[in-house]
Amino acid sequence: MTYLLMGYSVIFALIAGYMMILGKRQKQIEKEIKQLEEWNQEI
């Protein structure tokens, strides 16, 4: 495996990884919002 390939794989892996973390946080927020709106209906 060339070092060039290694280098750019690392770059993309880390950036993609961070974006996935952001995505997961976003999904959790959306879940909580939905739950809040359900609670709001019940009141």
Place this chain on the structure above:
Amino acid sequence: MMIKINNSGPIDRVLFYILVPAFLINLYLIFVWSPVEKVMGDVQKIFYFHVGSAWVAFLAFCVVGFYSVLTLIKPKMERFIYAGISAEIGVLFTTLALLTGMIWGRASWNTWWTWEPRLITTLILWFIYVAYLFVRKMEGSWEKIAKLSSVFGIIGVINVPIVFMATRWWNTKLHPVVFGEGKDQTGGGMEPEMLATMFFSIFTITVLYVFLLRKGAQIEKMREVIKKAKTNIINKIAS
């Protein structure tokens, strides 16, 4: 009570529309347009992202310092959030800078690590970032944590230039700098296409940084809104 899920505004859309093409153009510039370096060959192209990452790593830390000072002047949740997100992204890009730097080093000088001032400073920066994030994870009210972490952020920012000076001094005592051997000195200078590509890479990665910063901050702000809404609802239910 409708909570807006996506509070990203027109700025973010513009950023996104700049970012994606810039990224693609950047890749083209790096892999197709810029000339292949004669001594190192293809591997030299890691350099473009390496410099960009290192630049953003230090920029992000300056932003942390900036918001830390603001927080001490007047603690506001928004400033606290921005400092934290910038630190997270900073760790990301510092790690990237270190790893690409090591891969570059391995490719050019056959060693994974060299005690060179910029590498050492970046490594210490990494540790200061991590320490900063640990301070933020402390228990307590957000105002207290905001104050403590801001103080540490400021001390950290002051420290980084001194680290660089000290390590550079140290290096010249141990290994006198040989011109033409440095990281970005491919035998004396860079061809103009390489320079242009390098600047474009720095630009692209900076846009990426701003984009991630805003996105991350929006998510944290949403979290605060949700927390408040939750306590509101719980109070309503309780009464």
Place this chain on the structure above:
Amino acid sequence: MVRQGGDGRLITILTDALTIAAKDLRNEFKTKQTFSMMAIFAVLVILVFSFAFDPTNNAVKAVIPGLVWVITIFAGILGLNRSFTSELENDCLTGLRSGPIDATSIYLGKVLANFTIVTLVQIISIPVLFILFNYRFTGSYFWFILILFAGTLGFIIVGTFLSALSANAKNSEMLLPVLLLPLLSPLMIAAVQAMRAALENENLENAVSWLQLMSAYDLLFFAACLLLFEFIMEGS
């Protein structure tokens, strides 16, 4: 026109600091607990290093300058940890702050007390280091002590500051080294290089330039920590 205001306040800060330092030192010497543990720990570190490096081998002399600072920092961190956590018991810290005492006095007093204790530990442990490693001191006493002073001062300045910061955390003993060591890096680089020059008694101009860096570090962080310390106290 009473001009006494400015000068009077400075003197109050200094005398308060001395009072706090005296209180801490008196407390410490009643039990001598922290001090003895620091000294023993320093000697144990020397012992462990003697396993890591062969002390009879002459080439090991090169490691001595670094070792001096390693034992200072390791033993010092032990003492620094306790300098603010001891105040948390019985809420002494709130007592200190609610009195008419400037936060700056608390910082200065603690720095003074910690510096004294660490220096005393050094007085014991460095000779032990030289003995166990069969090291004959052929360097310049003047530069040696000067460098020791400047380096330890910088260490205590930043260390006391961060000790107050990390005392707010539940895992303060673990947090302090993580916060402190990265920030000490430039000081350590300079201190080791300067000490090596002093011990070998050659290239003393080197020692002077490293000393300049150390003094700059000490002054800069002394100013910064003095200014920022009140924010740490506000937060607790």
